[in-house]
Amino acid sequence: MQFDPRRVALTLAAPVLALVAAVAIASLVLAAAGDPVIEVWRTILQPPKPRNVVNIINSASVLYLSGLAVAIGFRMNLFNIGVDGQYRLAAFVAAVVAAQGWLPGVLNIVLTIVVAMLVGAMWAGVAAILKVTRGVSEVISTIMLNAIATALVAYLLRKASVQVAGSNNIGTAPIPEDSRMPGIALIPGAPNEVYGFVVVAIAAGIAYSVLLSRTTFGFNLRATGRSESAAVASGIDVKRMVVIAMLISGGVAGLVGMPLLLGSAYSYGLTFQSGLGFAGIAVALLGRNNPVGIAIGALLFSYLNEQSNPLQILVGVSDDIVKIVQGIVVLTVVIAYEVVRRYGVAQEQRKVARELANQRRRDSEEVSAA
Amino acid sequence: MRVSKLIGTFAVVSLALVGCGGETNEPTTQTSESTGTGSSSAPEETGEEPQSPDYQIGMAFDVGGRGDQSFNDAAAAGLDRAAEELGVGFQEAAAETGEAETQREERLRTLADAGFNPIIAVGFAYGASVALVAPEYPDVQFAIVDSDAASTPGDNVTNLIFAEEQGSFLVGAAAALKSEAGHIGFVGGVEVPLIQKFQAGYAAGAQAVNPDITIDVTYLTQPPDFSGFADPAKGRTAAEGMYQGGADIVYQAAGGSGGGVFEAAAAAGAFAIGVDSDQYNLVAPEIQPVIITSMLKKVDVAVYDFIIAVNEGTVESGDVIFDLEADGVGYSTTGGAIDDISADLEAFKEQIISGEIEVPTTP
Known part of the structure; x- marks a missing residue:
């Protein structure tokens, strides 16, 4: 199978999209609960110690x-x-x-x-x-x-x-x-x-x-x-x-x-x-x-x-937030894959339709030229 | 579109969940205002306040955390009292169900790394992690509730352990003395050795009064399913069965599920016995008459005494046993339902303290 950059991009798009959506939703949840959103993400994203x-x-x-x-x-x-x-x-x-x-x-x-x-x-x-x-x-x-x-x-x-x-x-x-x-x-x-x-x-x-x-x-x-x-x-x-x-x-x-x-x-x-x-x-x-x-x-x-x-000790936020993030990640992954799949199918269909249309045009041009 | 609706619904549910959690977890860092400085400072500044000791207390709760109306709350009460009297800040964190052993260890390390000292671990689930982490922080004094020095050794570990069976013996005797049917019940939260100590003492006490007494025993769940400590509906169903079967007094050692037992008692026009705290004071007024007594397990006193001892520099490592003699366990008399038998109960208490009666720890 030949290397298709569009295909690779689509494959990577789903998990990235899912993660971004999950972080966004989780941030909304945090903000609505009145918790420090930035602090929470800073704690979660800080480089872990070797231990x-x-x-x-x-x-x-x-x-x-x-x-x-x-x-x-x-x-x-x-x-x-x-x-x-x-x-x-x-x-x-x-x-x-x-x-x-x-x-x-x-x-x-x-x-x-x-x-x-x-x-x-x-x-x-x-x-x-x-x-x-x-x-x-x-x-x-x-x-x-x-x-x-x-x-x-x-x-x-x-x-x-x-x-x-x-x-x-x-x-x-x-x-x-x-x-x-x-x-x-x-x-x-x-x-x-x-x-x-x-x-x-x-x-x-x-x-x-x-x-x-x-x-x-x-x-x-x-x-x-x-x-x-x-x-x-x-x-x-x-x-x-x-x-x-x-x-x-x-x-x-x-x-x-x-x-x-x-x-x-x-x-x-x-x-x-x-x-x-x-x-x-x-x-x-x-x-x-x-x-x-x-x-x-x-x-x-x-x-x-x-x-x-x-989180609970350093930021004062219940670590239940992570259970929520994990739940959201699973949901968004499932949804994102479906969205990306449909998008890919639609792209494919459009591509095929375009090629068919081109071919038909060429055919008719050949006919009229003859 | 279906997808956006799904996300919307999920977000709303999440918000609702977080909203609920937020109410109980809000004051995770608290400072006392009785320090005499009159300044209501932000939690972070506690250490800088003049006159207040330059340390903060860390507490790691078992699953359920503050707000479980039972075991964890008793520890929290001791912490609150000591922190207020001494004017020190504290930080707390609770365990999750199904978490890895390393998460318990990391919780203790995070508290120690953040400078909290002393650190109190609530519940035997922390036994192994305290034993592992305490040697890494020789300058920090640890305390563990419900795990003895044989299970959780350490030069800087104080083991706060309780003779639950002795207190349970007395409420068992009370149940047998008060039961008209000669038929009583016991509802345990989760069938673990700790709760079996309650059952063993209760049965021994009841049989000391009436050797022919019938005792129904039910545990709500089996480990590793610890939901039996937090499911009032299960407690209610179990107790209803006992009351319908002819029991007239049921003792519950079921944490948050105990409320269901009280409801069943009220519905059946029967009686119940509370646990850990003086639960007469914790329930709604219409439920109060069903609680004839409560077995007191004074975790709050143990935690308070430990913090005071640390403050005064007199803390000792190893087992500190809270039994009848040390007034670490006992029974409550609020409501006056057992006033008529208090002489009998006091006699049993004396016999246990003198060693004349030895209470079994396994059923």
Whole structure:
């Protein structure tokens, strides 16, 4: 395909337009609430300290995996809202297994990751089986499974937890020192390290890209997502595709909690981060299910989260404003892509019409000349 | 056009949301006017005011923050009182649901970097982050509510912990003494070890009075869903079920959901027991008669005492236990509904303080 500057400009226009619109709307919200608009943006846009850069990369890696898990479903027209329950259940079971220390060092890490993926896939598989055998919408079943996962983990956590006497927190036993994933001192001058799991997250992104665009399975998956009837007509077993896509989505969802478990928390307790599955939906939407797009979306969200944290203390503005900005960004991205797409289609139509008109004129000129 | 309408609607909703939030969050930085200087200065100038101490207090709230009418508000009350008496400024920030551990750490670091000292973290969720951040700022005195020195150690960390089970024992005894049906209830916000301490003490107290008493127990949500501390509708439904099942007194340890329990009690013509603060004083007058007593968890006193100790240079790190003996927990008598049994309750209190009765912390 030849390089078309107009096409590139259109592709970049959508996210830029969305961000500008989001900032404008958020500023209006701030101004209406009587908050210092300039101060807020200055705080959010100030260059992060090395320590904060590490935090941004770390939390982006978690969001990225969650976004990937959701995106795999999206490409198949499956809305896996259950990533949240899948990753929490997976992280809990993996934490329990990892703490046993059945295998030494690195092998234990591998076992932990495999267990997490299996549990995530299994939990998503329940929704897949319900869909292909009973026709239950995965939207409904995964939401319900989230609630069940919450109750199940809460119940099992009390059975499996070790509680320090007098402490009000409970959690699984910490995983052995030698099966913790070492960090990477990526950012100079930062006292903290980037999760070693960032490498796995990047690998997952590459695998996602290759799977979708370079394999028959990926083609079938995208074809089913575009048109189920066309996929059936061309001989694709749609039910099988639904099950496999859900299992992969759930398997990746199982990875979501791993950077936290292996890189910082080392156990699953009451303060283990929740709600990552829902954040992943927004990140996948923002990234248009594109592996690089999801990465940018994850980095943007984690940048906003990190930079907004001091807002309350330094500027006296509730950091809820960032939740609003994030919501607006997702909405404006969806809208901006649609606007830009329509504009592009209209441009294309006009171009074709112009060329056709020119050709017709030339034809008629030739006729009259003859 | 549909798109512009969508944006419009969203903007309006956002505005409404921010409007609501703004009201409670407005005075994030406050200065006391009782410093005697008579000048009503801007918050930033607090440090320059003559006679006022040259420090400011930082407070990191748990989810819900100031305005939750419960746990966080109790801490805020202690902060307000101390700040006013000492004439110092303060800054506060609240946790978000589903935030990363690093966000809690950064919140504490931001406060420390901005020069706030002492810094008070409210809630056991800060346990790990205080343990990590405190050593980085050896000159800053930290306090953490609800996490003991074993969980949150540190040379510059004061652990403010409470014997909730002892206070709950007394209100459990009160419930058993006042119950005519021999059937009482307990509504917990979220099933975490902290709230189970309330339940364990309550049940032990009730059984000490009446070994055959029936106790219904319900928790509104399971972790990590902490909405059970902020959902009055859930509290109401749970309590309604208990009253319909024959219970006549329900004790709630459910934070912001507790209001629903009181409403259910009023509708059923039954009684309820409040928690943390003297809730008789916090509810509408028509609800007041249903609250026979409240289990007091004096977070406000703990916070106030800590700040005063820092001010006087007498603060000590490690566990500071607020139990019945230290008057850190107790029961309220406002409204006079339990005046007739106060002798029994005081007798139990003496037995707990002397160690004759040992109250369990797990159900």
